[in-house]
Structures are given as C-alpha cells and as structure tokens.
Amino acid sequence: MAKRPIPTEFIVERDKDKCIACQVCVRMCSNDVHIYDADTNIVTNDNSKCVGCHFCETLCPTDAITIKKNESSFKPNANWSASVISDITKQAETGGVILTGMGCDKPYTIYWDHILLNASQVTNPSIDPLREPMELRRYIGRKPDKIELNYNKGKIKLKTKLEKQLKLAVPIMFSAMSYGSISLNTCASLAKASHELGIFYNTGEGGLHKSLYKYGKNTIIQIASGRFGVHPDYLKAGAAIEIKIGQGAKPGIGGHLPGEKVSEEISETRMIPEGTDAISPAPHHDIYSIEDLRQLIYALKEATDYEKPVGVKIAAVHNVVPIASGIARAGADYIAIDGMRGGTGAAPKVIRDNVGIPIEFAIAAVDARLREEGIRTNVSLIAAGGFRSSGDIIKAIALGADAVYVATSALIALGCSQCQKCYTGKCNWGIATQDPYLTKRLNPEIGVQRLKNLIRAWSLEIKDMLGGMGINSIDSLCGNRTHLRGIGLLDRELEILGIKSAGEPQ
Amino acid sequence: MRHNRQEKLISGCSVAGIMNESGRKTSGEAIIRSIAVMKERSNGLGGGFSAYGIYPEFKDYFAFHMMYDNKKAMADAEEYLKTNYRVVKSEEISTIEDKSIKNRPLLWRYFIGLKDKVKNLHYDLTEEDIVVNDVMKINVEIEGAFVTSSGKNMGIFKGIGYPEDIGRYYKLEEYEAYIWIAHGRFPTNSVGWWGGAHPFGLLNWSVVHNGEISSYGINKRYLENFGYRCSLFTDTEVILYLFDLLVRKHGLPFDIVCKIIDAPLWEEIDRNDDNDERELLKTLRIIYSSALINGPFSIIISDGNIMMGLNDRVKLRPLVSLKDGDTVYMATEESAIREICKSDKEIYYSKSSEPIVGRLKEGLS
Numbered sequence: 056m057a058k059r060p061i062p063t064e065f066i067v068e069r070d071k072d073k074c075i076a077c078q079v080c081v082r083m084c085s086n087d088v089h090i091y092d093a094d095t096n097i098v099t100n101d102n103s104k105c106v107g108c109h110f111c112e113t114l115c116p117t118d119a120i121t122i123k124k125n126e127s128s129f130k131p132n133a134n135w136s137a138s139v140i141s142d143i144t145k146q147a148e149t150g151g152v153i154l155t156g157m158g159c160d161k162p163y164t165i166y167w168d169h170i171l172l173n174a175s176q177v178t179n180p181s182i183d184p185l186r187e188p189m190e191l192r193r194y195i196g197r198k199p200d201k202i203e204l205n206y207n208k209g210k211i212k213l214k215t216k217l218e219k220q221l222k223l224a225v226p227i228m229f230s231a232m233s234y235g236s237i238s239l240n241t242c243a244s245l246a247k248a249s250h251e252l253g254i255f256y257n258t259g260e261g262g263l264h265k266s267l268y269k270y271g272k273n274t275i276i277q278i279a280s281g282r283f284g285v286h287p288d289y290l291k292a293g294a295a296i297e298i299k300i301g302q303g304a305k306p307g308i309g310g311h312l313p314g315e316k317v318s319e320e321i322s323e324t325r326m327i328p329e330g331t332d333a334i335s336p337a338p339h340h341d342i343y344s345i346e347d348l349r350q351l352i353y354a355l356k357e358a359t360d361y362e363k364p365v366g367v368k369i370a371a372v373h374n375v376v377p378i379a380s381g382i383a384r385a386g387a388d389y390i391a392i393d394g395m396r397g398g399t400g401a402a403p404k405v406i407r408d409n410v411g412i413p414i415e416f417a418i419a420a421v422d423a424r425l426r427e428e429g430i431r432t433n434v435s436l437i438a439a440g441g442f443r444s445s446g447d448i449i450k451a452i453a454l455g456a457d458a459v460y461v462a463t464s465a466l467i468a469l470g471c472s473q474c475q476k477c478y479t480g481k482c483n484w485g486i487a488t489q490d491p492y493l494t495k496r497l498n499p500e501i502g503v504q505r506l507k508n509l510i511r512a513w514s515l516e517i518k519d520m521l522g523g524m525g526i527n528s529i530d531s532l533c534g535n536r537t538h539l540r541g542i543g544l545l546d547r548e549l550e551i552l553g554i555k556s557a558g559e560p561q
Numbered sequence: 562m563r564h565n566r567q568e569k570l571i572s573g574c575s576v577a578g579i580m581n582e583s584g585r586k587t588s589g590e591a592i593i594r595s596i597a598v599m600k601e602r603s604n605g606l607g608g609g610f611s612a613y614g615i616y617p618e619f620k621d622y623f624a625f626h627m628m629y630d631n632k633k634a635m636a637d638a639e640e641y642l643k644t645n646y647r648v649v650k651s652e653e654i655s656t657i658e659d660k661s662i663k664n665r666p667l668l669w670r671y672f673i674g675l676k677d678k679v680k681n682l683h684y685d686l687t688e689e690d691i692v693v694n695d696v697m698k699i700n701v702e703i704e705g706a707f708v709t710s711s712g713k714n715m716g717i718f719k720g721i722g723y724p725e726d727i728g729r730y731y732k733l734e735e736y737e738a739y740i741w742i743a744h745g746r747f748p749t750n751s752v753g754w755w756g757g758a759h760p761f762g763l764l765n766w767s768v769v770h771n772g773e774i775s776s777y778g779i780n781k782r783y784l785e786n787f788g789y790r791c792s793l794f795t796d797t798e799v800i801l802y803l804f805d806l807l808v809r810k811h812g813l814p815f816d817i818v819c820k821i822i823d824a825p826l827w828e829e830i831d832r833n834d835d836n837d838e839r840e841l842l843k844t845l846r847i848i849y850s851s852a853l854i855n856g857p858f859s860i861i862i863s864d865g866n867i868m869m870g871l872n873d874r875v876k877l878r879p880l881v882s883l884k885d886g887d888t889v890y891m892a893t894e895e896s897a898i899r900e901i902c903k904s905d906k907e908i909y910y911s912k913s914s915e916p917i918v919g920r921l922k923e924g925l926s
C-alpha cells in the first residue's frame with residue numbers, strides 16, 4: 056500500500072535574488088530545514104521539517120526568507136482538517152500518542168474577549184495615574200476575618216500575628232516552568248526579573264538550580280508528584296511552597312521529561328541519575344484524598360517552621376468549585392487555578408485540547424462559592440492559563456483573582472513564537488531546550504530586560520484602566536464585578552461569570 | 562413606591578451636620594436653614610434628616626421609623642414585628658399637608674423591645690444582631706415595607722422633595738436633638754423611591770453621603786461574607802454596613818476604622834518610622850483590603866456619640882467644618898455653616914482621609 060506522506064505544514068520561501076548563501080539559516084536551524092550545496096553555492100530547504108518558528112526569518116541578513124503556511128495540502132473540510140488527517144496518519148504509522156507543546160489552540164470561546172470594562176463619566180471623576188497615586192500592590196496569603204488589637208494607655212498595638220504573606224508589587228507572577236522543560240538561561244531570566252520587579256516566579260517541578268538560590272526571596276518552589284529536587288534546603292530556599300496537583304494543559308495526567316534532556320546539571324538539580332527519564336506520576340501517591348492533602352500542607356509547614364505560605368495548584372476541571380473549597384479548608388494559604396488554555400512543555404494533544412474548563416468560569420465560580428461559604432477573605436486566589444494582555448489580567452482580577460500567573464506571555468517576550476514543538480527539545484530560541492548550542496541564544500540579561508519591560512508596560516496599562524474606573528487601588532477592583540459587562544454571551548454564561556450584560560446599568 | 566429596577570442609583574449631593582458635644586438640644590430649624598442654602602446641589606428628588614436625642618422618654622427602646630407603600634405592607638410588617646418584639650407604642654409620624662410632596666408613603670413609628678423568648682432563642686446573638694437581621698429581612702422580603710431607621714433615641718426623616726420642604730413636612734422644628742444631619746440629593750435618574758433618599762440608617766447609625774463609590778461591587782460582596790444584605794440600590798448603604806461591621810462587630814475604634822475604609826497610601830505606610838504603627842497600618846490594609854472605599858466621597862456619619870465627617874483618599878468631594886465652643890458644624894459648603902453659625906472663626910478645610918470628629922462629652926451618652 057502506498058504510504059501517504061504527512062502533509063507539510065510550512066513552506067520556506069527563499070528569494071533567490073536576495074539570498075547571499077551566507078548559511079546563517081543552515082547553521083542556526085535546529086530542525087535542519089536549510090541545506091547548503093557547496094557545489095552550486097545554493098541554499099535549499101526541506102519544508103517537511105519546518106515547525107514555523109520563524110527563527111531563520113529573524114536572522115536572515117538580507118530578508119530573503121519568508122515562512123508561509125502550506126495552503127495546498129488537502130481539500131478544505133471543516134470536519135476532516137489537515138491537522139486531523141495528519142494526526143491520524145502519524146498514529147497509523149506509529150501507534151503512538153500525539154504529543155504537543157504550549158496551550159490549547161482550539162477556537163473555544165475566549166471569554167476575556169466577551170467581557171468589557173467600565174469607565175467613569177461625570178458622576179465619578181476618572182483618575183489620572185500620572186498625577187495621582189495608583190496602587191497595584193497585593194498580598195497573597197491566609198488572612199484572619201478580623202484584626203485583634205491591644206489597647207494600652209491610649210496607645211493601640213497590634214495583637215494579630217499575621218501569617219506569612221507574599222508581597223506583590225504588581226499582581227502578576229511568572230507561572231511554574233521547570234528547569235528541564237526550559238533552559239537554565241530562561242529560568243535565570245525569570246528569577247532575576249522577578250527579583251527586580253518585586254514579584255515571584257515559580258520553579259515548577261524541576262527543583263532549583265544552585266545558581267538561582269540567591270533569588271529565593273522571589274521564588275515559589277514547587278512540590279509535584281515526582282518530588283524532583285525536593286530536599287530541606289530547597290523547601291527553605293523560596294518565599295513560598297506550592298503543591299502542584301494539576302496543570303491546565305493536562306489535567307489528570309503526570310509529566311515526562313525524556314532521559315535525553317537529563318543532563319548533568321539537571322540530574323544534579325532534580326536529584327536523579329543522568330540520562331534517566333524523569334516521570335511525574337498522575338497523582339501524588341501520598342495524596343489520594345483531601346485529608347491527605349491537608350497532611351502534606353502541614354508537613355511542609357512543619358518542615359519550614361510555619362515561615363512559608365503553602366499554596367496548592369490545581370487544573371480547572373468541572374468540579375473545581377468544591378475542590379477549591381476543600382483546599383481552602385485543608386489549610387492552604389493560596390489556591391492557584393490553571394485554566395484549560397494554560398501552557399505546557401509537553402502534553403498529549405488529545406488531553407490538552409479536550410480536558411478542563413476555561414479559567415474565566417473557574418475563577419468566577421470559585422470566588423463566588425468561597426464567598427458563599429464565608430471563607431473567601433481567608434485564602435488567596437491565583438488565576439493562571441493563557442493571559443495574553445493587561446486587559447485579560449484586569450478582568451481576571453475583577454472577576455475575583457487576587458493575582459495572576461503568566462508563563463506563555465513571558466516566553467513570547469523571550470522570543471517564543473508558539474510553534475508548539477517544546478517537547479522536541481529543539482527550540483531555536485533557546486527557551487525549551489537543553490542543547491548548549493541552542494540555550495546560549497537566550498542572553499539572560501536581555502531576557503530580564505524584556506520581561507521587566509513587559510510587566511512594566513502591563514502595569515502602566517492597568518493603572519490607566521483603574522484610573523478610568525475611578526479606582527486608585529487594585530484592592531478595590533479585586534472581586535468587583537460591577538465594573539464588568541458581558542457581550543455576546545448567553546444568560547447562563549453571564550450568570551456563572553456573575554456579571555451583567557453590556558447595556559445594563561449598575 | 563419601591564424602586565423596582567435592579568440597578569444602583571447614582572447621585573450628587575449636599576450634606577450638613579450640627580452636633581452639640583455637651584448634649585444641648587436644639588430644634589430642627591437651624592439644620593433646615595443650613596441645608597436650604599445649598600439648594601442648587603439638590604434637584605428636588607430627595608432630602609432627609611437624622612436627629613439624635615429626640616425620644617428621651619423611650620430611650621431604652623428601638624425606635625423603628627417605617628415607610629409603607631400600602632396597608633397590606635403595613636399589616637405584614639406589623640405582624641412580623643409583633644412576633645419578635647413588644648410594641649410599647651405605635652403611631653403615625655405626624656406631617657403637615659403639603660401639595661408639593663408627592664407619592665407619600667404611609668409613615669409610621671414604633672417603639673419596640675425584643676421579647677425575651679427571642680433573645681433566648683438566639684442566645685448566640687446580641688440584641689443588635691437580631692435587630693439588624695430583622696431590618697434586613699423586612700427590607701428584602703416584605704414588599705412595600707421599608708425600615709427608615711432602627712436606633713434608640715434617634716430617628717431618620719426623609720423623602721422625595723427638596724430637603725427644606727421635607728424638613729417642614731415632617732415638622733422637624735418640633736423635635737429637639739443634639740445631633741442633626743441633613744442631606745439634599747441630586748440623583749441622576751428620576752426613580753422616586755422615598756427609601757432611596759438619605760440619610761441611611763441601621764441601629765443607631767445614620768449616614769449621609771455625597772459621591773459615588775467605585776469599590777461598591779467588592780464592598781458589597783465583602784459585606785455579604787458577614788451576612789449583610791445590600792438591598793437599597795445605593796452605594797451609600799455599604800458605608801453604613803462597613804461601619805456597623807467594623808465598629809460594632811469587630812470592636813474597632815473610629816480612628817482605626819478610618820484607616821481601613823480610607824486607608825493611607827502604601828508609600829505613606831512604608832515611610833512611617835514607627836515600627837509598631839507601620840505594622841498596624843500594613844496589617845489593617847492586608848486584612849481589610851476589600852473594605853477600602855474607593856471613589857469620590859464626603860460623608861457625615863453618626864452613632865449618637867460621635868459625628869464624623871470624612872473624605873476619600875484624594876479628596877474628590879468638598880467638606881468643610883467649624884467648631885464654635887461645644888458645637889461642631891460640617892457641610893459641603895461654607896455658606897451652609899455661615900448661615901447658622903455667627904462665629905467669625907476660619908472654616909477648616911480637612912485633608913483627604915482626615916476625619917473631622919465631634920464627640921459627645923463623657924458621661925452624656
């Protein structure tokens with residue numbers, strides 16, 4: 056039987072008049088798309104290998120290269136699309152699970168694009184953030200319902216001993232990405248940028264490289280089901296500890312770092328032998344119930360003398376509401392919820408694209424339920440999963456998140472073009488790879504600057520939007536859904552989001 | 562006529578307050594003149610007054626001022642009140658005939674005390690908690706009935722009209738009080754619900770408010786966490802409930818409450834050299850971040866012991882004050898004070914977030 060080729064996704068167009076055969080593309084492409092023929096002094100290409108990362112296009116000194124989507128592959132068909140045919144073909148050949156990287160790219164409704172923000176007119180003056188103070192600081196951690204004071208000879212003194220909090224200069228943090236899934240230079244960029252921005256980044260489940268301990272005050276260290284790199288110094292190295300139960304891109308399943316990526320440094324950081332696969336089981340095998348989670352939370356608190364907030368990260372799934380409530384009652388200081396558009400270094404495509412719920416619903420429903428139960432003020436809520444702009448972020452905060460985690464946006468700031476091939480380890484931008492030839496392409500100093508620029512730009516935009524609403528502290532927007540209106544949504548969706556329709560006054 | 566649209570009323574306003582710190586009482590004449598001076602700040606769609614010290618003979622009983630749309634609402638509310646309270650006296654609130662005052666509800670006043678069996682049933686609650694629950698229940702669940710005020714030895718008189726007309730309508734010149742607070746309203750829509758006029762009251766609290774609260778959405782949800790039901794379609798009620806929660810339930814002094822709802826900026830807190838004070842202010846903001854009131858406001862609030870004027874964090878609404886002997890005056894405009902106070906002292910312009918406080922002398926409350 057004739058074997059049908061897997062369709063070529065991209066076509067490399069090379070302008071022969073412009074190409075000077077300098078071979079930068081040949082040397083740089085980790086996918087070996089470009090081929091130099093010394094006899095003819097001509098560069099040609101193998102389109103089938105192109106992942107569409109645009110790295111060659113960026114480097115070409117004469118602008119000779121354009122990457123185009125291959126339009127000619129199959130007859131257009133809404134049901135049997137090129138990617139479906141291609142996946143079936145691959146599976147018919149290999150009998151394997153289709154892997155992918157980054158977040159779900161299916162056209163499910165992005166609710167952020169159906170929510171509009173408010174602004175003041177006449178009855179309430181808008182505030183100019185360039186002239187008036189505008190506060191973005193938030194504190195993440197467990198809080199009591201009320202303050203206790205001591206009164207002594209007319210002087211009021213604080214009696215409440217507040218549990219440890221994470222002080223965020225802006226309510227944005229870098230979400231969990233492990234050393235292993237991303238390069239050390241990428242980790243270092245995130246760590247140093249967090250330090251300089253007064254926010255936090257998250258180690259993911261890959262342990263903490265020895266060179267990054269100095270950024271501990273701005274680090275959330277993660278404990279996942281594989282327990283890689285977990286030891287007493289690691290627990291104490293960060294500002295907070297996060298138990299990772301699930302991830303938005305792949306709820307219900309574990310993780311797998313192939314042995315080829317487990318270099319000497321990763322082996323040391325993760326505390327596993329060099330070259331062995333690092334497998335994170337689907338569940339934590341010491342957490343089969345909510346009471347088990349409570350024991351782990353308190354074991355970690357005991358191990359760190361109650362000096363670190365302990366949070367729990369879960370994927371947004373159908374039952375996220377009671378699960379989050381249980382986590383709050385189990386003693387977590389914060390709950391991080393990762394929506395279905397959250398990214399990943401590697402996940403089975405069928406899981407990424409079909410499991411979980413959007414973060415918008417999860418945040419709205421969890422915030423509402425915790426309030427109904429009277430425990431919302433006690434625990435902090437962090438939203439994650441595909442935030443693209445300050446607009447998405449401010450809407451998430453108004454829906455009820457105390458802060459957000461971003462990761463994909465941070466990687467895009469560092470060069471990522473969403474080619475979704477992180478799992479191959481061939482990232483041309485030096486982000487999702489351990490190949491020293493590739494990782495050195497990401498200069499951490501420049502990385503830090505770009506991440507800082509992004510957060511600074513978003514902060515300015517958030518201040519503008521807050522001022523427009525007549526608010527001068529992010530505290531007054533958190534959970535304040537009266538500033539949101541839905542557009543193009545069903546009544547049921549509006550109800551779950553807890554917002555009115557555009558056109559309805561307050 | 563009940564406001565039946567599920568939307569918030571927005572309004573601009575004038576406010577005025579007079580307090581005699583020695584507890585000396587005066588008639589409502591002065592406060593009516595004071596608020597009347599600021600006529601162009603209201604548009605005839607709401608005016609009202611609160612008065613403290615007006616019912617000395619019933620000072621141990623809760624004085625419920627009620628508005629009813631009709632006899633049925635009145636019967637329902639009275640039946641509800643009678644199951645929980647001993648009604649010592651019930652009477653119609655006396656008014657004059659004034660053709661310009663339209664859509665008049667039935668106005669009724671009750672002096673009531675909690676029945677022992679109710680107190681015993683709710684042994685985990687204070688009397689005040691029970692009264693608050695009942696006020697919320699009547700306002701939300703009994704259609705056409707509205708509790709205007711529910712404190713002791715005080716009352717709120719309000720309605721649709723210019724404040725001076727409302728004051729005369731209620732014959733306030735016949736009442737004697739040591740605190741008078743007034744409000745003239747400029748709502749930006751014309752829904753004529755009498756209950757929507759200021760002051761708003763709960764227990765001994767009454768508050769008048771000029772401004773709009775942009776943090777309303779979260780203040781409301783925060784208060785719901787503690788059992789308050791925001792049903793009056795106005796952002797002002799969250800101020801009232803925040804004070805009730807923080808002062809009565811959390812036991813915090815007024816100046817601390819001001820540091821919560823009108824919190825100092827983080828940069829001011831960070832700059833504070835006093836370690837204890839800095840930690841206190843920081844902890845207040847962390848615990849009570851959802852109780853911060855944002856947006857332009859000036860308010861005058863009282864519980865019968867204190868009358869306080871307060872502005873928002875960037876002072877986006879006017880409020881001036883003057884202390885003459887043992888009398889404290891506050892108002893939106895200087896003219897309202899000059900009208901009734903002959904002192905030639907300078908008017909005091911408070912800063913943003915700076916509370917102006919009149920305090921009843923010790924032993925008088």
